[in-house]
Amino acid sequence: PPARILPPLLLLLLPALGSTLPCSPRPNATRFVCTEPTLSTFPTGLPPTTVAISVEFTALATLPPTALAGLPRLQELHLSSNRLATLPEAVLRPVPTLRVLDLTDNLLADLPAGIFTSTSLLQHLVLRGNRLQVLQPAWFRHLAQLEWLDLAANALTEVPLRVFHPLSSLRSLDLSNNQLATLAPGMLDGLRALERLDLEGNRLGTLLPATFVPVPALRHLFLQDNKLQALPDGIFLPLHHLHVLDLAQNRLRALELPPRPSGPALDLDISGNPWACECQLLALLRRVSPRLVTTRDTLCASPPRYRGQEVATVTWAGDTSC
Numbered sequence: 001p002p003a004r005i006l007p008p009l010l011l012l013l014l015p016a017l018g019s020t021l022p023c024s025p026r027p028n029a030t031r032f033v034c035t036e037p038t039l040s041t042f043p044t045g046l047p048p049t050t051v052a053i054s055v056e057f058t059a060l061a062t063l064p065p066t067a068l069a070g071l072p073r074l075q076e077l078h079l080s081s082n083r084l085a086t087l088p089e090a091v092l093r094p095v096p097t098l099r100v101l102d103l104t105d106n107l108l109a110d111l112p113a114g115i116f117t118s119t120s121l122l123q124h125l126v127l128r129g130n131r132l133q134v135l136q137p138a139w140f141r142h143l144a145q146l147e148w149l150d151l152a153a154n155a156l157t158e159v160p161l162r163v164f165h166p167l168s169s170l171r172s173l174d175l176s177n178n179q180l181a182t183l184a185p186g187m188l189d190g191l192r193a194l195e196r197l198d199l200e201g202n203r204l205g206t207l208l209p210a211t212f213v214p215v216p217a218l219r220h221l222f223l224q225d226n227k228l229q230a231l232p233d234g235i236f237l238p239l240h241h242l243h244v245l246d247l248a249q250n251r252l253r254a255l256e257l258p259p260r261p262s263g264p265a266l267d268l269d270i271s272g273n274p275w276a277c278e279c280q281l282l283a284l285l286r287r288v289s290p291r292l293v294t295t296r297d298t299l300c301a302s303p304p305r306y307r308g309q310e311v312a313t314v315t316w317a318g319d320t321s322c
Contacts, residue, residue: 034058042067052076059083065090073097080104080126087111093118104150105129113138124148128174131155137163145169152176152198158184165190176222177201188214196220200246203227213238224248224269231256248272248294253301255281257288269293270311274301277314279322285315 023034025045031052034043039058046053051073060079065088068074074095080102089112092098098119108130116122120142132154140146146167156178164170170191180202188194194215200222209232212218216238228250236242236258243264245257249272260266268290275281277300292298292312300306306314 046071048072050074052078054078055082057081061085063087063091066094067091069094071095076100078102079106082106084108087115089114092116095119096121098122100124102126103130107131109133111136111139115139117142119143120145122146126150127154129153133157135160135163140164140166143167148172150174151178154178156180158182159187160184161186162189164188167191168193170194172196172198174198175202179203181205183207183211185210186214188212191215192217194218198222199226201225205229207232207235209233209235211235216240218242220244222246223250226250228252230254243267245269245290246293248297255284257284257290260288266290267293271295271297273298275299275311276302277306277309277311278303279319281311282315282319282322285311 023036023039023043025032025043025047028047028049030049032043032046032050033054035057037058039055039060042055042060042063048070050071052075056078060082061084063084068091071094075097077098077100081104084103084106085108087108092115096118099121101122101124104126108127109132113136116139122143123145125146125148128150132151133156135156137160140163144166147169149167149170149172152174156175157180159180161184164173168190171193173191173194173196176198177200180199181204183204185208188211191214195217197215197218204226205228207228212235218239219241221242221244224246229252231252233256235256239258240261242258244267246269248269252273253276255270257266266288270292271294295310295312298311300309300311300314
């Protein structure tokens with residue numbers, strides 16, 4: 001019927017209307033969400049009642065310095081999966097109440113030194129999946145309340161000495177899938193509240209004996225997929241609260257384990273290493289009795305009589321020569 005036929009001009013306008021309407025601010029709203037792939041300009045006109053913004057999976061490549069002006073209550077800003085390569089130093093100054101900032105999967109190779117000067121209440125900072133090569137100490141100088149820092153999947157080759165020292169409240173630090181070959185002495189200084197440390201997928205060949213002395217509260221430690229060939233004697237002695245230790249896919253032949261006070265067994269993954277199933281290793285595993293996360297790929301490489309056998313099987317069978 002003629003009444004159902006839309007004018008040709010309106011038909012042409014429908015795609016454009018459909019792409020802009022989802023990103024139109026609503027008066028007095030507290031949350032704003034936009035995932036329009038063609039969006040290239042940060043939305044304006046957000047109400048001052050806004051406490052959370054999510055502009056993700058868009059074509060956004062730049063932010064004006066005043067993008068967040070007039071949003072005094074903003075607590076969460078999610079800008080993941082955009083095309084941001086730079087950020088203005090003043091962009092966060094209008095939002096001192098910010099608690100969460102997520103910049104996952106952008107193109108950031110650097111950040112202005114003073115970008116976090118006004119965000120002393122920040123608790124979660126996610127910079128995963130960018131192009132950061134160097135960490136600036138100035139970024140963290142005012143973040144004493146930060147609890148979660150995710151720097152995974154960048155291009156970091158080193159961590160400056162004491163760069164994290166101001167982060168006295170930090171509980172989780174993720175440095176996985178970078179290009180770290182060594183950890184500087186004192187890299188973890190100041191992180192006495194740290195409970196989770198992820199160093200998976202780097203190029204670590206060795207660790208210093210005192211690496212974990214500054215983090216006695218550590219509960220989860222991930223060191224898998226590195227190039228570790230040996231662990232210093234007593235390296236895990238400061239870690240009385242460790243619950244999870246992942247050493248999988250390294251080049252280890254001998255094992256060091258943290259002390260085990262009464263409590264749940266240690267969740268331990270030591271798969272994918274060329275273990276030397278000799279008396280010292282077997283006795284250690286029997287004494288500590290960890291829960292081996294996987295046994296199929298936890299095999300003995302030596303001595304010849306045990307080559308190819310599961311470490312757990314050899315451990316509990318006992319070795320009459322020991």
